[in-house]
Amino acid sequence: MRTAGVSPGFGWTDNVMSKRNGRGPSAVIAGRLAQCRRSLRKAGAGAFLVTNEPDYFYLTGFSGEESAVMITPREVHILTDARFLEEIKDEVGWARSRLRKGFLNDEVVKACEELKVKKLAVQSKHLSVGEHAEFRRKMRGTRLVLAPPIVETMRRLKDETEVAIMRRAIDVAEEAFKTTCKSIRPGQTELELAARLEYEMKCRGASSPAFPTICAEGANAAAPHARPGKRKVKRGSSVLFDWGARVGHYCSDLTRMVFVGSIPPRLREVYAVCLEAQLAGVEAVRPGRRMCDVDEAARSVIKKAGYGDKFTHGLGHGLGLNVHEAPSLSWRSKEELVPGMLVTVEPGIYLPGVGGVRIEDDVLVTARGHRVLTRLDKSPEGAVVGR
Ligand code: GLY
Ligand code: MN
Numbered sequence: 001m002r003t004a005g006v007s008p009g010f011g012w013t014d015n016v017m018s019k020r021n022g023r024g025p026s027a028v029i030a031g032r033l034a035q036c037r038r039s040l041r042k043a044g045a046g047a048f049l050v051t052n053e054p055d056y057f058y059l060t061g062f063s064g065e066e067s068a069v070m071i072t073p074r075e076v077h078i079l080t081d082a083r084f085l086e087e088i089k090d091e092v093g094w095a096r097s098r099l100r101k102g103f104l105n106d107e108v109v110k111a112c113e114e115l116k117v118k119k120l121a122v123q124s125k126h127l128s129v130g131e132h133a134e135f136r137r138k139m140r141g142t143r144l145v146l147a148p149p150i151v152e153t154m155r156r157l158k159d160e161t162e163v164a165i166m167r168r169a170i171d172v173a174e175e176a177f178k179t180t181c182k183s184i185r186p187g188q189t190e191l192e193l194a195a196r197l198e199y200e201m202k203c204r205g206a207s208s209p210a211f212p213t214i215c216a217e218g219a220n221a222a223a224p225h226a227r228p229g230k231r232k233v234k235r236g237s238s239v240l241f242d243w244g245a246r247v248g249h250y251c252s253d254l255t256r257m258v259f260v261g262s263i264p265p266r267l268r269e270v271y272a273v274c275l276e277a278q279l280a281g282v283e284a285v286r287p288g289r290r291m292c293d294v295d296e297a298a299r300s301v302i303k304k305a306g307y308g309d310k311f312t313h314g315l316g317h318g319l320g321l322n323v324h325e326a327p328s329l330s331w332r333s334k335e336e337l338v339p340g341m342l343v344t345v346e347p348g349i350y351l352p353g354v355g356g357v358r359i360e361d362d363v364l365v366t367a368r369g370h371r372v373l374t375r376l377d378k379s380p381e382g383a384v385v386g387r
Contacts, residue, residue, distance in 0.1 A: 052125070052151070113139075122146065259385070262384065267355055288337065346358055346361075
């Protein structure tokens with residue numbers, strides 16, 4: 001298998017978070033748990049029920065699905081079932097595991113009773129109204145309180161371990177794209193090209209695409225989140241690819257245009273505007289800058305060129321275990337950028353009936369400014385394939 005430019009790395013079972021530190025968790029996990037417990041103490045809760053899978057993975061390294069984690073001042077309980085015995089052993093051997101025989105929520109109720117939890121903090125965004133009502137009905141002696149966004153806040157800043165994994169997710173996506181571009185021929189459908197790109201990512205170690213790959217030919221790209229279909233690529237087509245790899249549980253997210261043979265004249269102008277806006281947006285990324293000001297740095301270029309109403313979404317978003325996570329790099333947010341945030345910068349111009357252009361990079365906020373982690377060429381000439 002050809003894996004040009006990509007060193008061997010994380011496969012689907014790899015989980016660097018789970019490296020043990022003697023009998024305890026890894027130093028990374030121990031640090032996260034300590035920070036989480038500090039927030040819990042402030043909230044006055046006796047235990048924290050983590051029901052969001054990426055959040056409990058982040059806090060413990062446990063990758064089993066349909067489970068929950070309960071964090072108390074001294075212990076971590078993994079509430080799961082026998083499907084995940086291997087993960088328990090490999091990833092969280094240091095924690096207490098509770099293998100449920102019945103329903104997960106009944107195991108939560110039982111754990112609260114046994115541990116005598118008086119006040120249980122729950123994740124309001126990750127517990128349904130029905131489950132909340134069920135807990136209230138079944139729990140005796142345990143009061144439910146809404147947890148502050150403890151893990152969401154922690155996950156906004158990426159540590160070195162996370163940046164290293166995300167670099168791999170970016171490398172995998174970029175190398176897969178280069179190979180896919182070499183194979184583009186008139187007559188292929190959007191679905192075939194999307195499948196090829198996803199295949200090439202998996203060949204290089206991606207466990208899955210980070211999200212359903214967008215491949216949109218011609219006017220289909222006027223929809224920012226177009227679904228690939230049976231439209232065929234022709235000579236003179238413009239094709240928008242928005243794709244990413246999931247590697248070691250983390251996502252990359254890129255968008256590039258491809259022009260088959262030549263650039264349609266109308267899109268040449270639009271591409272130049274979008275690229276100028278994208279470069280201005282990236283340049284504006286630095287600590288202390290407000291999200292809305294970074295958005296405006298890119299948006300003002302597009303407005304000045306007369307396409308302001310054709311850029312219909314925010315400039316970007318945080319990226320990590322989820323493809324979309326905090327912070328939101330948008331005109332709506334007055335929050336400031338902080339070193340360690342990793343965001344996408346992705347202006348787009350969408351012309352119904354004609355086509356769409358978007359260019360997206362993944363950018364790390366550093367102490368002095370930023371580092372663009374994605375490296376694929378953005379020049380219009382570089383985007384022409386199959387000459
Ligand atoms: N890559 C998909 C999105 O950012 O919405
Ligand atoms: Mn994106």
